[in-house]
Amino acid sequence: MREFRGDLHVHTALSPCADDEMTPPAIVARAVDLGIDILAVTDHNTAENVPAMVRAARRTPLTIVPGLELQTREEVHVVCLFPDLETTLDWQEEVYRRLPDRENREDLLGAQWICDETGRMVGKLDRLLLASAAISLDEAVAAVNARRGLAIPAHVDRPAHSILTQLGFIPEGIRIAACEVSSRADRSQVLARFPGLSDVRLIVSSDAHRLSELDGSRTRYWLGRPELAEIGKALAGLEERKVRVDWP
Numbered sequence: 001m002r003e004f005r006g007d008l009h010v011h012t013a014l015s016p017c018a019d020d021e022m023t024p025p026a027i028v029a030r031a032v033d034l035g036i037d038i039l040a041v042t043d044h045n046t047a048e049n050v051p052a053m054v055r056a057a058r059r060t061p062l063t064i065v066p067g068l069e070l071q072t073r074e075e076v077h078v079v080c081l082f083p084d085l086e087t088t089l090d091w092q093e094e095v096y097r098r099l100p101d102r103e104n105r106e107d108l109l110g111a112q113w114i115c116d117e118t119g120r121m122v123g124k125l126d127r128l129l130l131a132s133a134a135i136s137l138d139e140a141v142a143a144v145n146a147r148r149g150l151a152i153p154a155h156v157d158r159p160a161h162s163i164l165t166q167l168g169f170i171p172e173g174i175r176i177a178a179c180e181v182s183s184r185a186d187r188s189q190v191l192a193r194f195p196g197l198s199d200v201r202l203i204v205s206s207d208a209h210r211l212s213e214l215d216g217s218r219t220r221y222w223l224g225r226p227e228l229a230e231i232g233k234a235l236a237g238l239e240e241r242k243v244r245v246d247w248p
């Protein structure tokens with residue numbers, strides 16, 4: 001078993017709200033500098049920069065976990081992580097089918113850059129990404145689990161697009177792997193505000209939209225190998241895999 005620092009929620013320049021500096025080689029270099037071992041790529045409702053991120057991380061110590069950050073029908077943000085690129089792109093197609101067929105308003109929302117592994121902007125995605133897909137939270141979580149993925153409601157301590165602000169509670173029996181709280185959150189304050197989280201696995205991820213928001217990652221995972229199935233076991237506390245958050 002080895003200890004890995006993991007950041008399971010990072011945006012690239014493909015997310016309209018992310019800085020153009022969030023190119024694959026820049027993110028990889030910064031993450032390696034910070035000692036991050038595992039980084040999940042999670043753009044809003046798309047995974048089109050995941051292949052370039054995987055290529056940019058080749059021959060570095062960094063492992064890329066493919067995924068995306070889904071916005072459900074209830075406007076809940078859910079980090080969806082998958083064991084491989086093919087499954088991720090299959091889920092992306094499902095999400096695309098359920099997104100409104102509208103164009104991005106680049107002037108209002110920002111550009112959606114598709115990058116290559118050298119950091120070159122090779123195209124722009126025209127479809128509107130900052131929108132809800134017509135997929136309920138329940139359906140999304142079931143579909144992600146059916147694809148051997150992990151579903152992690154994002155930034156549950158924040159006022160927007162959190163499962164707790166949108167639904168008010170964590171639905172009984174929902175098969176989420178953990179709930180994510182933001183980097184600056186204080187555990188006791190979060191639990192005082194949201195007592196429903198006291199029996200939920202909590203992790204901290206950066207949700208970085210710019211390089212300066214990447215931090216050293218406050219969540220450490222003890223795994224046999226740096227891969228999603230092992231992360232799933234660690235979040236569930238199985239087979240001596242475990243997770244520890246360095247709370248402030």
Ligand SMILES: [Zn+2]
Pocket residue numbers: 069077154155161
């Ligand atoms: Zn979000």
Ligand SMILES: [Zn+2]
Pocket residue numbers: 009011042069154207
């Ligand atoms: Zn995000």
